[in-house]
Amino acid sequence: MNNQGNVVAAEHKFVTESDLDLIRSVQNGDKRAYNILYQEYIGQVYGLCYRLTGEKMLAEDAAQEVFIQLWRKISNFKGDSKFSTWLHTVTSNITISYLRKQKGWMQKMFNLEDSVAMNEPAEESVGKVDLESYVVKLPERARIVFVLHAIEGYRHEEIAQMTNMAVGSSKAQFHRAKQLLKEWMGYE
């Protein structure tokens, strides 16, 4: 899809019997099963980490953090929802928390959050669009809200809880993200 790597279209995974067996084995401490689970879901986890962080290296570190914490917390998955949905929530929470630790003070101190100009992509003509490359260049808060709302389907109320921001701020950041995308996609 773009020059960042291989994006593979994938169907939503339901908790199939074989997935449940795999998850049960992991819950019982089977590391070989965990490796299989990793191979199966690393694409989804890394894809989400990459969109939330906007940087390859941060996304790699965040994805590792997700799988390390998942090993300890997989017993919390009871099988009453889609595993991929649960995993996406876990991934979002861990990545946001990871980003906060990594970048929080830098942004507070140097006020980098609003500096769009540093990352602004070249404007494209309408019809020639690589949305993902634009999304990762959005300012951090606008990017996180856009990814969680427009791509992952969370409501602003849920995003507000996940990110410790007000519901109004989440909506404002979403509007900001769309305005920037509109400009970058050559609509303004």
Place this chain on the structure above:
Amino acid sequence: MSSRSFEQDLDKQLAKLGREKQPERDLWQGIDYALANEPNQHVETIRRPVLGNKLYLVAATVVMFAWMGWFSFNQQTEKLIGSELVAALSEQHEQQKNALLVSYEQQTALTENWQQQLEDLDQAADAVKAALKNEPNNIPLLKMLQNVHHQQISLIERVHAPKWSHI
């Protein structure tokens, strides 16, 4: 172009976005390493983590150096102001950082780019110190410098002896 056609185009682009993306390097190695140091954590979450003897020694050394550094730092900095304080802060931090790096010398780091991150933080510290040359008593700048130092220590500890947080 109208706002409506942008919304339609955006919806179209969103529908085309794939959910998966493969990392360019193998992340399993680091995960496996981290899990090897935390056996059975997922099964018995109440039990405290069992540390290997080596890891215990490293942790003890880190605590000792941190305590020694903090103790001597407190004694030194009580009377220091301005550029002397900046110099003392930097020196104390360098000692603590070097001690940590020596303690973890034999241990493989969990990530490959941590030294780059350490250098980035070094550059950030240099930028703050340059600003402090003009305003050596600027409290927010001094706090910023301490913050950078803290980030470096956390980074070294995190990549060598991570403390896993809760989801």
